[in-house]
Amino acid sequence: MAQSGSSGSVSFNLQKRTLALKPGAADVRIAVLSGSELQPPAPDMLAYLRQTQVDVFIVLGGFGRTNVQAQETARALATLQRLVLLVRGGADGFGSRFSLPANIVDASALRSVRLGQDNLLLWPGAEQGRYSISPGACGFGEPELAAVSDELGAPAAGERRWLLTWQAPESGSPLAAFAQRVGAAGVLYAWPSSDALHTAWDPAQPQLVPRAWGPRMEAPDGHPFEPGARVLRFDRDGPRDAR
DSSP states (O other): OOSEEEETTEEEEEETTEEEEEESSSOEEEEEEBOOTTSOOOHHHHHHHHHTOOSEEEEESOSOSSHHHHHHHHHHHHTTOSEEEEEOOTTOOOOSOSOOOTTEEEGGGOOEEEETTEEEEEEOSEETTTTOSSTTSOEEOHHHHHHHHHHHOSOOTTOEEEEEEEEOOOTTSHHHHHHHHTTEEEEEEEESTTSOOOSSOOTTSOEEOOBOSSSOOBOTTSOBOOOOOEEEEEETTEEEEOO
16 A cells, blocks of 8 residues: 555555544535445446545455455555455455555554544454354454553544444443543444444444345345435534434
């Protein structure tokens, strides 16, 4: 990845494990979604994603089980001509020894994405690897969570923190405790995909993001969800649904 550049109306700069976004307009549009590790996005979904007119895409898992699958997805997403941040999920089993297009970033090793007073904390993988597709897929445990929470400390004055993670922080889990310790004001997650899909942004409760491509997600009653993305506008007051 380039150390600096631009995407839509924002410029970005990478310093160590923090990606800083600088808006070039009054607000910044970010789409958060999940994909399918089984197949790349089809042309009609790519057309939909372009129509969202966002500045940055964040994909919470579903990039590829193998290097070949991940490369196919990367080539498709590269046509969006926007910065795409990938946060690995428990079903992503691809390695790291292949090149990505310049606008596609494996952001799993990043600590955060800073946008003014908003700090997006990216957390990849499955807790204890229990949802992982294979032993080589991404997982984490309490020691990693404790180390990062100590590193981050309490939010600075005026700082708003948002946790973006592949796995839901289930009640009583180490991940839920981590969200509380770091002062996350809200959570976006991609799995389990059978949870309720909220139609409106509500930071008071963890929010499942839509799956943009691949097999359709289903509600607890079996009703299929439409593919898509959660598109948020970030301004000086924080995130809200884009209209």
